[in-house]
Amino acid sequence: MNTSNNTIQDFLKAKFEILKDWLIRYSKIVMPVVLAVCVLITVVTAVSANKRRIEQEETAVATEEVNVSDTMIAVPQVPLEQDAVPGLNEFIQTYYNAMVEGDTDTLSSIVEYMDATELIRAVEMSKYIESYPTVEVYTKKGPREGTYLTYVYAEMKFYDYERPVPGMKVLYVCTDENGDFYINEDGEEDDNELYYMRELNLQDDAIDLNNRAAAAYNDMVAEDVELATFLLELNEEIDKNVGEALARTEGSEQTGEETEETAETVEEPETPTMVVTKVKAIDVVNIRTSDSETADKIGKAAIGDEFTLLEEKGNGWSKVEYDGREAFIKSDYLEPSQTEVAVAGDDEENEPVPEEEEEDNTSTPAASTGTVTVKENVRIRSGASETSEKLATAYAGEKLKVIMKQADGWTKIDYNGKTAYVKSDYVE
Numbered sequence: 569m570n571t572s573n574n575t576i577q578d579f580l581k582a583k584f585e586i587l588k589d590w591l592i593r594y595s596k597i598v599m600p601v602v603l604a605v606c607v608l609i610t611v612v613t614a615v616s617a618n619k620r621r622i623e624q625e626e627t628a629v630a631t632e633e634v635n636v637s638d639t640m641i642a643v644p645q646v647p648l649e650q651d652a653v654p655g656l657n658e659f660i661q662t663y664y665n666a667m668v669e670g671d672t673d674t675l676s677s678i679v680e681y682m683d684a685t686e687l688i689r690a691v692e693m694s695k696y697i698e699s700y701p702t703v704e705v706y707t708k709k710g711p712r713e714g715t716y717l718t719y720v721y722a723e724m725k726f727y728d729y730e731r732p733v734p735g736m737k738v739l740y741v742c743t744d745e746n747g748d749f750y751i752n753e754d755g756e757e758d759d760n761e762l763y764y765m766r767e768l769n770l771q772d773d774a775i776d777l778n779n780r781a782a783a784a785y786n787d788m789v790a791e792d793v794e795l796a797t798f799l800l801e802l803n804e805e806i807d808k809n810v811g812e813a814l815a816r817t818e819g820s821e822q823t824g825e826e827t828e829e830t831a832e833t834v835e836e837p838e839t840p841t842m843v844v845t846k847v848k849a850i851d852v853v854n855i856r857t858s859d860s861e862t863a864d865k866i867g868k869a870a871i872g873d874e875f876t877l878l879e880e881k882g883n884g885w886s887k888v889e890y891d892g893r894e895a896f897i898k899s900d901y902l903e904p905s906q907t908e909v910a911v912a913g914d915d916e917e918n919e920p921v922p923e924e925e926e927e928d929n930t931s932t933p934a935a936s937t938g939t940v941t942v943k944e945n946v947r948i949r950s951g952a953s954e955t956s957e958k959l960a961t962a963y964a965g966e967k968l969k970v971i972m973k974q975a976d977g978w979t980k981i982d983y984n985g986k987t988a989y990v991k992s993d994y995v996e
Contacts, residue, residue, distance in 0.1 A: 641711055641760050643767040648706040648774065653716060656741065657705050659749040660720060663739075664703055670694030679751045688813045692806045692945070698725045701732055706777060711764035714743035715752075719774060721781055728954045729795060733788060736781035738769065809945055809961065816963065846906035847886065847975040848874045853901035859885035866895060874905055880975050882993045902975045940979060942966045946994035952978035959988055968995065
């Protein structure tokens with residue numbers, strides 16, 4: 569038995585010696601092959617591990633996408649519809665009418681919600697907007713029942729610019745429990761709603777409508793330097809006025825009780841005011857039956873023709889007496905020819921004051937002709953024109969020394985010892 573084991577060991581030892589001699593003899597060939605095999609094994613292992621990692625990541629992403637798609641509302645591919653929701657056009661028109669009039673009560677009732685800054689900005693902006701002659705309403709159904717993403721293409725007409733300026737606004741319109749519309753601006757939309765609305769806004773027809781408005785606006789601004797300047801200055805002026813109004817509001821809240829007590833004890837003295845009673849034409853102008861360029865012509869005024877002024881309207885027309893009846897003439901073609909001194913609560917007749925005497929008295933202190941109170945923030949200008957130099961801004965409640973209320977829609981005042989003008993619609 570031992571002899572057998574020794575024989576096997578001698579045999580293995582002999583084979584090992586042969587292998588060792590072979591490896592030593594061919595080591596230059598064998599070692600690189602062994603090294604290459606090791607490297608190959610390492611590479612295969614790394615690639616397999618990397619492949620498993622990529623597969624795991626792809627599985628995780630796919631799972632995440634499935635989870636997102638499961639939770640988000642499906643966004644339908646439906647086209648914009650024009651005038652498709654009953655009653656919505658009338659509601660949108662109410663909103664734009666309130667913007668024209670600066671009607672903060674209406675805005676507060678139909679928009680949820682407008683803060684103090686937005687309401688003040690709406691009031692400031694309304695001083696420049698004459699109308700919205702074009703309002704087109706397009707809709708896509710919103711993320712919840714009874715909600716609509718409302719795309720409004722509107723053209724804004726400024727008082728001092730003939731052509732309406734295009735623009736577009738997207739409103740999130742909802743309905744309350746009574747079925748009434750309201751504009752939702754509370755900023756409380758959840759992720760689902762925001763995702764849904766974002767996807768709708770990125771649909772081709774919504775982008776096309778926005779591009780249409782943007783292109784029309786950009787073309788107007790590019791071809792009209794005066795308009796571009798006006799819009800830039802308008803934005804700066806409104807920002808300034810809004811900031812000042814907010815500062816005054818904060819100050820009034822701090823001193824509100826003191827102001828109320830003062831208001832109860834202080835009575836404003838009655839002061840005289842110059843009122844225009846007669847006007848004369850400064851150019852040849854048509855006399856019409858109503859305050860419209862399309863109204864019937866009933867006569868023509870020559871330069872120097874004088875009329876009794878019945879009313880100076882805020883729309884640029886004056887109601888006058890003509891051949892024993894009421895008629896209308898554009899205020900731009902008239903100037904005061906006779907005034908009288910009027911005192912609030914004075915029942916006695918006032919003697920007319922010829923225009924020449926009034927002009928002679930303009931050098932006297934304006935306090936002798938009374939004051940007016942500013943109803944809304946208004947610019948003080950060097951001349952009776954929207955293009956005249958801006959001297960300052962008069963704020964609501966401020967008293968101004970009045971020289972004369974003119975028939976052209978402007979009130980002449982004494983501002984720091986100089987003659988200046990404010991729009992009559994903003995003072996009383």
